[in-house]
Amino acid sequence: MKKISGWGNYPLVDSEINRFDTERELVKLLASESKTIARGNARSYGDSALAHNVISSLSHNRMLYFDTEKGILKCESGVLFNDILDVIVPKGWFLPVTPGTKFITVGGAIASDVHGKNHHGEGSFSNYLDEFEIACADGSIKICSPSNEQELYQATCGGMGLTGVILNATFRLKKIESAYISQKQIKAKNLDEIVELFDEYKSATYSMAWIDCLKGGNAFGRSILICGEHASFEELSTNQKKAPLNLKPKKKLNVPFNFPAIALNPFSIKAFNALYYAKNYKKVMEGVIPYEPFFYPLDAINNWNRMYGKNGFVQYQFVLPKEGGKEGLVKILKKIRSKGMGSFLAVLKAFGEQNDLIAFPMEGLTLALDFPVRKGLFEFLNELDVIVLEYGGRIYLTKDARMDGQTLAQSYPNFSKWKAIVEKYNPNFKFASTQSDRLNITS
Amino acid sequence: MNDKKVLILGATSDVGKALAQVYAEQHFQLVLAARNVKDLEPIKSDFEIRNEAKVEIAEFEATDYSSHPAFIDKVGTPDICICVFGYLGDQTEAENNWDEAKSIMSINYIGAASILEEVAKKMTDKKTGTIVGISSVAGERGRQSNYFYGSSKAGFTAYLSGLRNRLFHKGIHVLTVKPGFIDTKMTAGMDLPKPLTASPLQVAKAIAKAARKKKNTIYVLSMWRLIMYIIKTIPEGIFKKLKL
Numbered sequence: 001m002k003k004i005s006g007w008g009n010y011p012l013v014d015s016e017i018n019r020f021d022t023e024r025e026l027v028k029l030l031a032s033e034s035k036t037i038a039r040g041n042a043r044s045y046g047d048s049a050l051a052h053n054v055i056s057s058l059s060h061n062r063m064l065y066f067d068t069e070k071g072i073l074k075c076e077s078g079v080l081f082n083d084i085l086d087v088i089v090p091k092g093w094f095l096p097v098t099p100g101t102k103f104i105t106v107g108g109a110i111a112s113d114v115h116g117k118n119h120h121g122e123g124s125f126s127n128y129l130d131e132f133e134i135a136c137a138d139g140s141i142k143i144c145s146p147s148n149e150q151e152l153y154q155a156t157c158g159g160m161g162l163t164g165v166i167l168n169a170t171f172r173l174k175k176i177e178s179a180y181i182s183q184k185q186i187k188a189k190n191l192d193e194i195v196e197l198f199d200e201y202k203s204a205t206y207s208m209a210w211i212d213c214l215k216g217g218n219a220f221g222r223s224i225l226i227c228g229e230h231a232s233f234e235e236l237s238t239n240q241k242k243a244p245l246n247l248k249p250k251k252k253l254n255v256p257f258n259f260p261a262i263a264l265n266p267f268s269i270k271a272f273n274a275l276y277y278a279k280n281y282k283k284v285m286e287g288v289i290p291y292e293p294f295f296y297p298l299d300a301i302n303n304w305n306r307m308y309g310k311n312g313f314v315q316y317q318f319v320l321p322k323e324g325g326k327e328g329l330v331k332i333l334k335k336i337r338s339k340g341m342g343s344f345l346a347v348l349k350a351f352g353e354q355n356d357l358i359a360f361p362m363e364g365l366t367l368a369l370d371f372p373v374r375k376g377l378f379e380f381l382n383e384l385d386v387i388v389l390e391y392g393g394r395i396y397l398t399k400d401a402r403m404d405g406q407t408l409a410q411s412y413p414n415f416s417k418w419k420a421i422v423e424k425y426n427p428n429f430k431f432a433s434t435q436s437d438r439l440n441i442t443s
Numbered sequence: 444m445n446d447k448k449v450l451i452l453g454a455t456s457d458v459g460k461a462l463a464q465v466y467a468e469q470h471f472q473l474v475l476a477a478r479n480v481k482d483l484e485p486i487k488s489d490f491e492i493r494n495e496a497k498v499e500i501a502e503f504e505a506t507d508y509s510s511h512p513a514f515i516d517k518v519g520t521p522d523i524c525i526c527v528f529g530y531l532g533d534q535t536e537a538e539n540n541w542d543e544a545k546s547i548m549s550i551n552y553i554g555a556a557s558i559l560e561e562v563a564k565k566m567t568d569k570k571t572g573t574i575v576g577i578s579s580v581a582g583e584r585g586r587q588s589n590y591f592y593g594s595s596k597a598g599f600t601a602y603l604s605g606l607r608n609r610l611f612h613k614g615i616h617v618l619t620v621k622p623g624f625i626d627t628k629m630t631a632g633m634d635l636p637k638p639l640t641a642s643p644l645q646v647a648k649a650i651a652k653a654a655r656k657k658k659n660t661i662y663v664l665s666m667w668r669l670i671m672y673i674i675k676t677i678p679e680g681i682f683k684k685l686k687l
């Protein structure tokens with residue numbers, strides 16, 4: 001037994017961690033009585049990969065097939081995006097979709113159906129998924145694709161591990177000419193301007209914005225839009241051209257221990273934001289930078305999650321539909337400001353259309369904010385939930401540690417259809433997480 | 444690419460996989476052998492994709508002694524042969540069921556000696572090579588908690604020192620590895636003291652280095668040398684009363 005948590009260090013659960021190397025070992029683990037849930041690299045923030053018994057995929061991490069001509073990769077579910085990038089980038093390929101950290105597993109990418117900065121044009125990870133194999137509650141192994149075992153396939157993409165343990169997956173990669181991104185940063189004075197900018201730059205392959213949640217008045221919602229394209233060979237500097245597909249390894253910073261939560265009062269957040277803005281003194285800044293700081297700025301600091309102190313934090317990520325969403329966003333941002341519940345990091349992004357069974361994205365705006373866990377927080381977030389529901393939005397399960405089952409059922413239109421499929425393949429709730437119990441999916 | 448070839452016997456073990464990684468990074472050609480070839484397939488593809496390594500896989504059953512000559516003919520003479528496989532078994536089970544006792548002894552000692560004799564012959568013909576045997580500190584003194592395993596490893600350790608003595612004159616080097624605790628499948632679920640427990644990768648790196656430097660015996664974590672010295676010097680009259 002060991003205390004484990006997600007990335008937010010909240011909640012903590014006493015858990016027995018079981019690993020498996022081979023399919024045979026997994027099937028053996030599944031034969032035992034205990035309820036369990038798959039766990040990848042625990043980069044989900046809340047309690048979706050938590051239970052008193054978890055099955056870690058991290059030893060099941062072999063790459064099985066790489067077609068360097070067509071850009072198709074097959075690997076076991078415990079392989080990290082980080083390892084994939086090390087292999088594919090030098091060969092001129094990139095991940096079709098990547099979240100803001102490369103320390104996630106392929107299994108986690110499917111189970112959360114992750115999105116990246118290209119969602120508005122290119123959709124989520126499952127769009128590039130040709131096939132996966134999954135071990136179900138009865139120990140049977142099924143091969144799923146958009147045309148085979150269709151309902152199991154659909155319920156698994158974004159299904160938070162509740163249909164079984166994904167063993168391996170085959171997916172398509174994206175061709176690149178260089179390991180660099182040509183980036184454009186554009187300052188937005190306020191919320192209206194950033195929302196317009198997202199529209200203006202909707203043809204950009206990658207885009208997202210940092211938003212200052214604390215500023216009021218004229219500068220309410222001031223932000224920086226960051227857009228990017230994979231740089232062509234021609235765009236590179238002479239130096240970059242020498243090895244266009246190879247980046248030099250960088251040293252990482254470490255957060256060695258849990259910061260006292262006090263370090264994160266609104267002052268430090270203000271200071272952080274001021275610093276961030278000072279760097280962007282011009283309205284538009286352009287440059288060609290390595291892909292790592294573009295996609296994974298936070299990965300440069302190991303264990304940055306410890307900055308929130310030992311009580312941990314939750315990330316609140318919601319999406320509001322395009323129609324009326326901006327109004328809802330204003331309401332929520334104002335509420336955050338008035339309570340001084342400011343978030344260290346706030347990321348704003350525009351999603352494109354997506355109509356999958358249980359996926360989080362929908363066309364509209366999504367905002368992700370971090371909140372250190374403290375008294376009054378959960379009551380406050382419940383108030384935010386009401387606004388999200390009122391505007392027809394929903395909350396991202398892979399970030400969630402506290403919403404209630406009713407909110408979930410109301411906000412995901414296919415919830416009952418999805419739940420019925422989960423119950424078919426996971427009839428006795430062999431697979432159940434702290435989250436799925438809390439949300440009354442498996443309890 | 445290096446034209447040197449390393450043969451890993453028991454390549455599905457955690458230490459075997461770590462060794463394959465270390466040697467793949469040094470651009471060795473890998474010959475991975477294990478009793479379940481199917482388990483080797485993903486390991487092979489992984490090293491091919493990640494390290495662009497040249498990898499062969501082969502079926503190897505330690506207790507199928509008569510198959511050993513053909514096995515080594517098939518895979519060819521390696522530059523380095525590492526005997527990694529082993530079986531801890533269940534001591535209590537072995538006390539009650541001779542088959543279990545026999546398995547422990549035949550895998551760890553007879554199986555290992557049988558295959559290494561064949562490897563030694565081939566290397567003698569080539570007048571070059573390195574043989575590495577992973578034995579155990581458990582072989583240094585029999586204890587009630589694992590004396591079947593311990594005695595089989597003791598036999599293996601003695602075998603390796605004899606082999607080293609014999610092959611020294613033929614230009615072939617033999618390395619004995621006596622790891623203390625290693626965090627692997629073999630010890631999964633045991634509550635091992637952290638400072639005395641090595642990771643498979645730590646063990647693999649230590650082995651590759653010691654093989655290169657032609658060391659005779661290594662312990663991986665140096666604390667173990669001291670611990671075993673103390674354990675070996677306890678007088679038998681006292682030792683027999685201990686619960687070890």
Ligand SMILES: Cc1cc2nc3c(=O)[nH]c(=O)nc-3n(C[C@H](O)[C@H](O)[C@H](O)COP(=O)(O)OP(=O)(O)OC[C@H]3O[C@@H](n4cnc5c(N)ncnc54)[C@H](O)[C@@H]3O)c2cc1C
Pocket residue numbers: 006007037038039040041042043044045048049057077078098099100101103104105106107108109111112113114115116117159160161162164165166167298398399433
């Ligand atoms: C800094 C940071 C930035 C992030 N940015 C984004 C972002 O931009 N977009 C985005 O979409 N997400 C983002 N995330 C969230 C992250 O991408 C997801 O939570 C992802 O699922 C984590 O993968 P993991 O391997 O760590 O899985 P875990 O956190 O271990 O598990 C997450 C879920 O996947 C399930 N699961 C894991 N492995 C398997 C398997 N083999 N079979 C079945 N189910 C499995 C678990 O049961 C659990 O429900 C971010 C996270 C961090 C820390």
Ligand SMILES: NC(=O)c1ccc[n+]([C@@H]2O[C@H](COP(=O)([O-])OP(=O)(O)OC[C@H]3O[C@@H](n4cnc5c(N)ncnc54)[C@H](OP(=O)(O)O)[C@@H]3O)[C@@H](O)[C@H]2O)c1
Pocket residue numbers: 453454455456457458459477478479503504505506526527528529530531550577578579580621622623624625626627628629630
């Ligand atoms: N772990 C420790 O604390 C520790 C300490 C000291 C010494 N050692 C020694 O270090 C070596 C590696 O150990 P490990 O912990 O990595 O072990 P492990 O992961 O348990 O692997 C044992 C290996 O031996 C193979 N094997 C077992 N019986 C076999 C047979 N009859 N024929 C062929 N192969 C057989 C297994 O094959 P399958 O995969 O097919 O089962 C597996 O590859 C062993 O010699 C062990 O005795 C270990």
